[in-house]
Each structure stands twice: as C-alpha cells, then as structure tokens.
Amino acid sequence: MSTILVTGGTGTLGRLVVDRLRAADHRVRVLSRHVPASDLSSPVDLRRGDGLDAALAGVEVVVHCASSPRGGDDVAAGHLIAAARRAGVGHLVYISIVGVDVVPLPYYKVKLKVERMLAESGLGVTILRTTQFHDLVAQALAAVAKLPVMPLPAGVSGQPIAVEEVADRLAELAAGRPAGRVTDMGGPQVLGFEEAARTYLAAVGRRRRIVSLRLPGKTYAGFRRGGHLAPAHAVGRGTFAEFLARRPADRG
Template sequence: MNTPLLVTGGTGTIGSAVVPMLRAADRTVRILSRHPGEDRDGIQHVAGDTVAGRGLAEALNGVEVVLHLAGGAKGDDTAAHNVAAAARRAGVRHLILISVIGADRMPIGYFRAKAAAEQAIAASGVPWTVLRVAQLHEFVLPVVRGLMRLPVLLTPGGLRFEPVHVDEVAARLTELALGSPVGQTPDLAGPEVLTIRELADTYAEALGKRQRAGLPVRIPGATGRAYRAADNLAGESARRGERSWQEFLTDTVPVRS
C-alpha cells in the first residue's frame, strides 16, 4: 500500500527538490504548507503551520513517514516540538529532521534552535532520523553577493563554509525516507571548505570581474572563537557531496546575475 509521505516545507528550496525524487520512487507525497497548491499527479497539498501547530492532525492522517524540512529564522524548535507530538499521536513510524552541522556547538540562536529541534525529535517516542547538512549553495550565494557590493571585501578570519548542492541533500533525504530509522546519521557537507576570500574570488571569476581588495576583520566573542575552531564544519565521518561551488556558479550565475 502506497501510504503518503508527509513533507513539511515541501515547497521550499530543499523540499522542492525532494518531492520529485519521492515521486520518481513512485511514492505518494503530501505537502504541508501555509499556502497549499492544488493536488496533482500523486502530490497532495494540505494547509497548516508547524510553528502555530495548525493542521498537523489532518496532515498526518494515514501517514507513516514524515520529513520535517520546514524551517525559518525563528521557531524551528517550537515547530519540531509540535510536529513530534502530532507524529506520536498519529502513530508515525519514521520521523526525519533536517538540521545543520554544528547545531550543538555553535553559540548562535539559529543553531541552538536546531539543537533543540533535534532533541524534540529524539525524545518524541517516534523512531527517528536526523541529518545535519552544511549550508546550501543557495544560502552562501546571497552572502557573497552582499559582501561583493561593499567598497572592499570584508574577510572575517576563521569564517569558512563547505557549501553543498541542494540535489545531493535531496537525494540523501529521499534515501533516508525510503529506508528505516537510523537515529543520528552522518553529516552531509560539500566537497570543499572555503573562506570568504575563496568564495568571492570564484564568484568574481564566474562573472568575469576583477577580484576585490580585501579587508581582514575579526569576529568577536564566543561566535568568533567557535568559527575559528571550525565548530560549524563537518568532521571526518561526514559524507561529502561532489558538486563544487564553482560548478554551482557555472550553472547559476548567468541566469541570476
């Protein structure tokens, strides 16, 4: 029986890549969003809000697997608590959460909310899987663009990213959704660890522009110490994607710039 898989955040950057992969595996997909679309070709849409806790009971009706991909600047911990409680009541058999590498190490509110979300999923009583991933290329790109608009390129010491391609994240999530719960699974990061200088230089090259003069800056306090200690980066046990920052820009910059 092809019971639907529920995907929260199914219309977001990652969710939009996951849903077609689940459909390619011949699975019915139910998407929970605040602004649902129309049902089509094995994809159901239901209205709800994970932070407010609205619509979860209806969305989970008859569902055995949940991919909780919805997220935002605030409220990820609350949303995870709500989804976990509703999944337990609905008898869900597998609850999957996407999180961020360094969630339990970085002294930043966003990371702390992700760590609390992980704890909510693990304590839910529902068999679970948590996948921590690095920043998507789509997240790093506007950061680099913003810095490139300044008169000089600010280069915070110790700030590094290991951006990963959204399709590689989606493929891993699909693999996990079609499998059994595994608890904390190895992190997923991109193939490179890059400084702001390296990210910006590659971006300038993709645009055919000159490299910008740089101004080294120091990130203060606990946040700076954490970045310099590489607390936001994956360890040796992480899986690594293959799509590089340069490859992403080659595919993206001519369209978006």
C-alpha cells in the same frame, strides 16, 4: 509505497525532496504555508499547528524540512511531534546542520533543541546534519558584494554542498527505517571565505576589494575553529565553482 509528508515542501530543499520521492512512486503530501489546499498539499503554519491532524492522517513518514532563521523552529517541532504521535507516524526524518552542538549561533541552538526534542519524542527518528548549501553561501556573498568593499570574517571557512545531493540523501533515508543520527554530510571542499568570495566575483564578473575582519564573541570563535565543518565526511561531489557556473542569470 509509503505515504510521506514533506514539511517545507515548497522550499529550496523541500521541493527537491518531493520530486525525488514522487519519482520513486511514493504518495507525497506537501505541507507549507504557501500552497493551496488539495488532496496532496496542505497550507499549514507549523508554528500555530492548525490543520496538522488532517495533514498527517494516514501518513507513515514525515520529512521535516521546514525551518526559519527568524525563530520558532522549536515551537513548530513541538506541534509536529504531538500531531505525529496522534497520527501514529512511524518515521520522522529531520534535516539539521553540522556544528549545532559546537557553534553557539542562536539559530543553531534552536536546531539542536529540536534534535533533542525528536530524540526524546518516542517516535522513530532519523537526523541528518549537513554543511551549508551552495545557495546559502552564494546569497550571503551576493549581499556583501553590493557594498563597495566586501567585509568577510577573518579565518573562517565553509564547506558548501549541493542541495540536490542532500535531497537525494533525505529521500533515501525516508524510504528506510529510523536510524537515529546518521553520518554527517559535507561538501567536497573546505573553502576559505576569501577564496569563496573571489570565486563568486569571478563568476558574476564583478570586482571588489575584500577586507577580512576579526570579530568578537563565542560564535565567531566557533566558526574559526571549524565547528561547522565536516572534513572527515566530505561526501559531496559538486563544487561551489561548478554551482556558480550553472547560474548564468546571476552574471553582472
């Protein structure tokens, strides 16, 4: 079996990818800023790049899950690409987001830049774009639900997908050959934010008045047009309501 390195391997998605690859008997290394050094894991800050050569020694495949909305993904990708070339890595799998080429959110623009860097890197590359994870949508709604009134962007929908299903797909792609950009992966339902908020409130036993707001700017317009959705690729199975039902600790 291959030796596979997973960046961001302690994160919400990365740790599930690690579990699946190990269950398939691959030799897996975890790369993260938050793990102790061992023969299977490396504490590396990709934005600095120190220690990457040692972490990638003997690695055949990289699954790049590390990302930060605070910025620096392009810098991190540059370090990773250079080190992967030096190490002779044959396949780099990257998780991206549906709509990075349509919605001008700054974080999305950086993700698109990373896609282009990978495509031009000369490495064997596979890029998977997915819609939003259930976890992210729930976190956003939980934050807004702390207010007496829940303000939501008018006319915007989401298409949340189970992170476990994305991990399954990434593990499958990592075991295969480089495929370029593969088919997008979307959740099973396109769900208006108001409906998602009501589903969340019912699940946690709260009451809030929901207020829909029209917002200025091109980013909001991109979301209203549904550039971040993939209704033609609604391959996910687990719904947002089912995800919330599995989280009894969040109630109240």
